[in-house]
Every structure is written in structure tokens, then in C-alpha cells.
């Protein structure tokens with residue numbers, strides 16, 4: 001049976017929408033389309049769509065500009081409306097689990113169980129203890145339906161709704177593969193959210209979202225140097241965009257950024273310490289960063305110092321063929337870390353679980 005085509009990977013981030021189309025064949029995975037469009041500030045706050053019509057228009061614009069015919073798309077959500085937990089349940093069959101998950105889940109989620117969509121997966125059976133580990137994902141129906149509505153309004157069909165942390169997992173698996181027996185930490189640092197996913201032996205064992213991101217740098221620079229948001233954003237990027245080639249980034253910027261990186265690294269360290277204190281898995285072998293904020297030059301090193309583990313940037317296109325006649329490789333190199341979520345989504349197909 002022929003498998004369905006890859007869905008369009010549509011990453012609706014708080015600062016921009018990223019769209020990836022992949023083609024998988026016997027020859028491998030090919031990039032068919034990549035585009036990115038900024039969203040107005042405050043259009044999305046902590047995963048909530050504050051300005052849905054701006055998001056609809058942005059997606060419509062991208063679809064029109066790329067002349068996309070495929071309607072199936074995969075989107076993802078994150079933030080406080082999503083709960084991901086590894087829980088222990090008495091050993092039971094899949095059928096028994098399907099029957100009882102709603103009642104079992106109730107005690108683990110801070111929302112009414114009727115207000116969430118549940119997804120779950122048996123991770124590991126521990127027959128000696130009569131127990132099994134289950135990965136439970138609960139997402140508020142309100143948010144999922146809102147995202148699906150926005151996508152439909154833009155003329156696309158949401159065939160998969162995923163969770164940001166797992167999309168990076170998929171992108172990483174396709175590009176690198178998880179090293180057997182090792183624990184790696186995937187951290188996506190966007191504009192407003194940090195998604196942490198600890199993966200042990202290929203299994204997601206701990207996830208956490210932190211409400212921090214690249215906006216922190218911009219806001220701090222804006223405040224400390226008394227400049228506009230746009231100027232601050234350009235300073236943050238080292239004058240790479242927006243300001244004249246001959247204008248100089250004040251030295252103060254570096255200090256302000258180092259301070260923000262420090263506090264971000266501390267938060268990440270705290271989460272990983274919490275994970276290590278509560279889990280039986282071994283030490284962390286490596287941290288992999290994605291998201292636009294991973295491009296802050298000193299951030300990886302500061303996290304490395306704080307956490308004491310080697311930190312590397314993810315290249316989600318590592319295993320994806322990119323035709324240099326179709327794509328500008330300089331541009332692709334610029335956006336590699338930002339594309340991780342969209343690539344992870346672009347690997348999905350309608351009917352996937």
C-alpha cells in the first residue's frame with residue numbers, strides 16, 4: 001500500500017510561522033519547500049492565539065506565495081495547555097488501558113479530564129513489579145481546536161496535531177538517530193518558550209516548558225540601552241539585520257546578553273537537576289539546541305559551563321537533501337536551527353499516530 005504523502009509541516013511559533021514540505025522516497029528525504037513569515041508581536045502569547053486573524057492571514061500569504069497545492073498539514077502546540085507526564089500504572093493490556101486511561105489520567109492533570117484530548121503510549125512494562133510506564137499527553141481541547149480552526153480558516157487541513165517537544169524529537173531522530181543506551185537532552189529555545197525534552201535510550205522520559213526565550217534578550221537590551229524594540233532586536237543579532245552595515249553594536253549589548261544567557265542557563269540547569277534527582281537514568285551525554293535563540297553566539301557555551309555537558313546545535317536538515325539550484329544555501333544555513341520544529345512536523349503524514 002502506498003503511504004500517504006508527507007503533510008506540510010507548519011510551525012506556528014510566537015515570532016514567526018515556518019513551513020516545511022518534505023518528499024520522502026527510496027532516494028531519501030528531499031526538501032521541497034521552506035518558507036518563513038513573521039507574526040506581529042503578541043499575536044501568540046504562551047501558546048494562546050491572541051490575534052488569530054493575523055495568524056490566518058500570515059499562513060494564507062505563505063500558501064499563496066509558495067503556490068502550495070497540498071492541503072494536509074501537521075501543526076503543534078506547546079505551553080501551559082499541554083501536560084506531558086510519565087506515569088506508572090498497574091500492568092494491563094492495551095485494550096484495558098484504552099478503557100481506563102481517562103480515569104487514570106484524572107489524578108495527573110490539573111484540568112478537567114473532559115476538557116482535554118488524551119494521548120498515551122506504553123513505554124515499558126515492568127512485570128516483576130506488576131507495573132508499566134506510560135507516557136501521558138493531555139492537551140486542552142480549547143487550544144487544539146483553536147489551532148485547528150486557524151489552520152482550516154487559512155485553507156489547510158490539520159491532519160496531525162503534535163506537541164513542540166516531540167516534533168524536535170522526530171527531527172532529531174531523522175537527522176541523527178538516538179544513541180542506544182545514552183541520555184540526550186533536546187532543547188528548543190524560541191522567542192517565548194524553551195521546550196526541554198530528555199530522551200533516554202530513544203524514549204522521551206522528561207519534558208518541561210519554560211516561559212523564557214529570545215524576547216528576554218530583546219526586552220533587556222531595549223530597557224538597558226533605552227532603544228526601540230526593533231533596534232534592540234537588531235543589536236541582539238549582532239547588527240546582522242535591520243541596522244546599517246557601518247553602525248556599531250554598543251559594547252553594553254554583550255554584557256546585557258551575557259546576563260540573560262546566564263539566567264536562561266540557570267533555569268535549564270534547574271530543570272535538568274530536577275530530572276536527575278527524580279529519575280534513575282544515567283548522566284546526560286549531550287545537550288542539543290534548536291530554535292532561533294540557539295543562534296545567540298555565547299548561549300551554547302554558557303549552558304555548557306552551567307550544566308557541565310557538551311552542547312551542540314541541531315541541524316535538522318542533516319539527513320535531508322537540499323537542491324542548491326532550488327534553494328539559496330546561505331539562507332538555509334541561517335535558518336537551520338529555527339527549522340527543527342517544522343522539519344519534525346513535515347516528517348508526519350495523515351493517519352500517523
Ligand SMILES: Nc1ncnc2c1ncn2[C@@H]1O[C@H](COP(=O)(O)OP(=O)(O)OP(=O)(O)O)[C@@H](O)[C@H]1O
Pocket residue numbers: 012013014015016017189190191192193194213214215233236237238240290291292293294295296297338
Ligand atoms: N541570529 C540571531 N541571533 C540571536 N537571536 C536570533 C537570531 N535569529 C533569530 N533569533 C531569535 O530567535 C527567536 C525566534 O526563534 P524561533 O523562530 O525558534 O521562535 P518561535 O518558534 O517563533 O517562538 P516560540 O517557539 O517561542 O513560540 C527570536 O527571539 C529571534 O530574535
Ligand SMILES: [Mg+2]
Pocket residue numbers: 013014190191291341
Ligand atoms: Mg518555536
